[in-house]
Amino acid sequence: MSLFDWFANRRKADPISQDRQEREIADGLWTKCEACGVMTYTKDLRANQMVCPECQHHHRVYSPDRIHQLIDDDTWQPLDVQVLPQDPLKFRDRKAYGDRLRETQTKTQLQDAVQTGVGELDGLPVALGVMDFRFMGGSMGSVVGEKLTRLIERGTRDRRPVIIVCASGGARMQEGMLSLMQMAKISGALDLHRSQRLLYIPVLTHPTTGGVTASFAMLGDIILAEPKATIAFAGRRVVEQTLREKLPDDFQTAEYLLNHGFVDAIVPRTQLKGTLAQLIRLHQPASPYPTELEALPQDVAAHLR
Amino acid sequence: MLNFGGLTVFFGRSLGQAVRLWCEFRGVIEPMPTPQRKPILLDFEKPLVELEARISQIRELAEENEVDVATQIRQLEARADQLRQEIFASLTPSQRLQVARHPRRPSTLDYIQAISDEWIELHGDRGSGKDDLAMVGGIARFEGRPVVMLGNQKGRDTKDNVARNFGMASPGGYRKAMRLMKHANQFGMPIFTFIDTPGAFPGFEAEEMGQGEAIAYNLREMFSLEVPILCTVIGEGGSGGALGIGVGDRLMMFEHSVYYVASPEACAAILWRDAGRAAQASEALKITACDLKELGILDVLLPEPIGGAHANPVKATEILKSALKANLDELSQLSGPDLRRLRYEKFRKIGVFTEPTENGALT
Ligand SMILES: [Zn+2]
Numbered sequence: 001m002s003l004f005d006w007f008a009n010r011r012k013a014d015p016i017s018q019d020r021q022e023r024e025i026a027d028g029l030w031t032k033c034e035a036c037g038v039m040t041y042t043k044d045l046r047a048n049q050m051v052c053p054e055c056q057h058h059h060r061v062y063s064p065d066r067i068h069q070l071i072d073d074d075t076w077q078p079l080d081v082q083v084l085p086q087d088p089l090k091f092r093d094r095k096a097y098g099d100r101l102r103e104t105q106t107k108t109q110l111q112d113a114v115q116t117g118v119g120e121l122d123g124l125p126v127a128l129g130v131m132d133f134r135f136m137g138g139s140m141g142s143v144v145g146e147k148l149t150r151l152i153e154r155g156t157r158d159r160r161p162v163i164i165v166c167a168s169g170g171a172r173m174q175e176g177m178l179s180l181m182q183m184a185k186i187s188g189a190l191d192l193h194r195s196q197r198l199l200y201i202p203v204l205t206h207p208t209t210g211g212v213t214a215s216f217a218m219l220g221d222i223i224l225a226e227p228k229a230t231i232a233f234a235g236r237r238v239v240e241q242t243l244r245e246k247l248p249d250d251f252q253t254a255e256y257l258l259n260h261g262f263v264d265a266i267v268p269r270t271q272l273k274g275t276l277a278q279l280i281r282l283h284q285p286a287s288p289y290p291t292e293l294e295a296l297p298q299d300v301a302a303h304l305r
Numbered sequence: 306m307l308n309f310g311g312l313t314v315f316f317g318r319s320l321g322q323a324v325r326l327w328c329e330f331r332g333v334i335e336p337m338p339t340p341q342r343k344p345i346l347l348d349f350e351k352p353l354v355e356l357e358a359r360i361s362q363i364r365e366l367a368e369e370n371e372v373d374v375a376t377q378i379r380q381l382e383a384r385a386d387q388l389r390q391e392i393f394a395s396l397t398p399s400q401r402l403q404v405a406r407h408p409r410r411p412s413t414l415d416y417i418q419a420i421s422d423e424w425i426e427l428h429g430d431r432g433s434g435k436d437d438l439a440m441v442g443g444i445a446r447f448e449g450r451p452v453v454m455l456g457n458q459k460g461r462d463t464k465d466n467v468a469r470n471f472g473m474a475s476p477g478g479y480r481k482a483m484r485l486m487k488h489a490n491q492f493g494m495p496i497f498t499f500i501d502t503p504g505a506f507p508g509f510e511a512e513e514m515g516q517g518e519a520i521a522y523n524l525r526e527m528f529s530l531e532v533p534i535l536c537t538v539i540g541e542g543g544s545g546g547a548l549g550i551g552v553g554d555r556l557m558m559f560e561h562s563v564y565y566v567a568s569p570e571a572c573a574a575i576l577w578r579d580a581g582r583a584a585q586a587s588e589a590l591k592i593t594a595c596d597l598k599e600l601g602i603l604d605v606l607l608p609e610p611i612g613g614a615h616a617n618p619v620k621a622t623e624i625l626k627s628a629l630k631a632n633l634d635e636l637s638q639l640s641g642p643d644l645r646r647l648r649y650e651k652f653r654k655i656g657v658f659t660e661p662t663e664n665g666a667l668t
Contacts, residue, residue: 080660088600088657089591093576142656149653171544171566173576176591177602180544180566181655184552187524188649195529211566213517214505214545219525233517233545234507242508252512262515 033057049269058226058269060206063115063132066165070128070273071119078117080150085112085143089176097174100136108134112143113168116151118160122277124284127155129164133207138168140211141175145182148216152189152200161199161280162190166217170210183215190219199283201276204231204254204263218262222279224272225254225263347403349392356385390611396561398593399584402569404561405541406503409615411622413456413499414441416539419622420629421445421454430484433477433514439470439506440478440550442485444494448630453489455482455550456499459540472541473506476519479549483523486530495533495633498550503568505546520549527552528649531641535632537607537625538562538594539614554648555632557605558594559621561613564602565592602655605632 024030031042035057045052049069050059061069067076091097105111113135118127129151131138148164155162171179193200202220206229213233217223225231232252240247250256257263267275346354360381367374396404404410417424426443428436442455457474460466474482482498489496505516527534534553542551542564558564567575569587574580597603607624610617636644 082660084659086657086659089589091589093586093589094578142658146656146658173567173572173590175566175657176589176600177564177566177597178600178655178657180548181602181652183521183545184524184528184548185652185655187521188528188552188652191525191528192649194525211545214520214549215524216521218515218518218521231517233505233512233520238507239509239512242506247509251509260513260515262518 051269062134063130066130070121075120076117080147083143083147091174104135110135113138114144114147116147124280125160127151127160127162131167133167139172140182141172141179145185148186149189152193156193156196163201165203166208166212167205168212183211186216205229223264224267227266229254231257345409349400353389398587401561401593402563402587404613405563407615410540411614411618413458413501417454420626421447430477430481435477437475437478438468439472439474440481451494452497453485453494454497455485457502459501472502475506475511476514476516479519479523482550490530490532498536500538500542500547500551501540502543502546503541504543520545523549524552531645533636538564554636555604557607558603559607560594560609562594563592565590
């Protein structure tokens with residue numbers, strides 16, 4: 001029996017009243033799919049990595065679950081958990097940035113919009129960064145920039161492949177130009193990692209936009225995306241304003257980018273770990289035609305933690 | 306500029322000379338274009354306008370009545386100079402934004418032609434199937450040595466602005482820039498980039514052709530080049546569209562230029578949900594050269610002539626040229642790998658966060 005049939009049977013076997021259903025959605029016992037409307041027992045949905053068994057809709061997944069989905073049990077070592085955001089511009093829009101940070105930290109139990117660490121993926125040592133959209137829309141400020149840069153430097157030092165799961169609305173405006181410059185900083189770290197012929201794979205999840213798209217999301221040796229993820233540089237509404245006609249429905253989806261040559265493969269979440277392991281193994285051992293490696297500049301090597 | 310089938314060539318020191326050469330070549334004698342245009346004044350320059358109107362009024366009256374008012378006029382002119390100096394010394398960020406976007410502000414091509422002994426524009430990006438006129442580049446001779454120069458190009462008038470898409474480059478423009486930078490690296494030429502754009506073009510085709518990828522690729526590849534790279538914000542530095550040609554060994558900025566992560570208009574619309582709050586956003590975002598110097602992002606702040614670069618382009622050119630020369634001389638002492646390493650270290654340091662050290666102190 002396929003997983004699909006199993007879910008279908010399970011639903012048939014357990015008819016429940018409308019009332020009870022609504023109550024149990026509120027309790028979080030059942031989850032209604034926002035794409036097809038079908039109810040799934042939340043436990044089952046989680047077991048299926050939050051992919052609707054009915055329509056394959058990929059519900060949002062946040063950093064702790066992502067890490068759990070990709071990294072082998074008991075091998076995860078988080079890095080730089082003490083790197084905390086500041087409010088260098090004393091920025092205030094409708095709310096002070098400092099307050100916004102504290103509230104978001106309390107609500108999400110995260111320090112900022114990325115978690116980084118090293119661990120094993122199907123037995124393979126990797127350096128993994130996972131962005132978290134709950135933290136101010138996954139926006140990239142100094143902390144995201146610093147933690148990802150250190151992660152990539154760690155990958156370069158330890159000769160590990162780097163994987164970054166992207167989910168971001170772009171640069172964090174509240175940190176002004178400091179946030180824009182993180183795009184360059186991370187790209188510079190990737191240049192060094194690349195100079196050592198090490199593998200970097202970004203995984204683009206919904207949504208990956210703005211400054212993240214215009215930097216590390218698009219710099220993979222291999223670029224993977226989740227089905228139907230929105231991947232864009234400029235927002236759809238902004239693009240619409242420059243255009244008279246209507247935009248195609250699938251504009252700026254993972255599938256659209258695949259068709260236009262900017263994504264290498266769309267991988268359903270349930271197959272992501274396996275695909276990453278396969279790709280990493282295909283790049284090991286190093287090329288049978290070894291070419292001389294560019295020596296890492298000594299000062300840079302010393303700089304890598 | 307001479308246009309020979311897509312290859313634009315500029316010889317000699319002045320544009321005027323080139324035009325004359327072209328006229329002789331074509332056997333046409335046309336009247337030289339006279340750039341006597343009415344000044345475009347910004348709202349905060351209003352007190353100046355009034356004063357200047359008074360000066361010319363007095364002058365006319367004096368002429369009619371044959372009275373000598375030279376002393377009074379000199380006094381009034383001195384007052385006008387002082388007033389201009391005062392106004393420009395205390396511009397708010399949103400006023401600076403207006404100066405940075407001034408339609409008469411010297412553009413990339415103006416500066417390139419003015420600082421070079423010779424210049425040949427090169428158009429090909431080798432792939433997008435279209436020449437992006439919002440990004441220009443080529444090879445120039447600067448103080449005797451060949452330098453690849455490139456930058457965002459805004460239009461000099463409405464028609465030109467349409468052709469140049471208001472300085473908003475498409476992926477082809479960023480790929481053209483990178484192709485020229487790789488050329489520089491190949492032949493050991495330094496690179497000067499000039500930044501002046503409201504941002505990368507947020508259009509349908511630009512998205513379809515990979516605007517994000519084009520900028521991202523430039524960011525990474527600029528770190529790998531082993532020749533000196535000097536980036537100068539001459540007007541408006543619009544977000545990723547500016548950064549896409551902005552990774553260098555020195556970031557220089559004219560005093561009234563601005564550089565921002567999001568345009569104050571867009572930022573106001575998103576964070577305040579009110580585009581009318583742009584002035585407030587331009588304060589909050591810290592977009593001026595002074596602010597960026599404080600944040601450790603800007604290396605060299607270039608003073609502007611009183612009244613802004615557009616009020617005295619010749620002076621602005623001199624300032625730019627001597628700063629480029631001084632910084633290029635410094636960077637030319639370094640080896641390629643050293644340039645690359647120092648460039649990384651320069652960007653590596655940018656960012657503000659806290660982290661407890663081993664002894665518990667915050668950094
Ligand atoms: Zn569904």
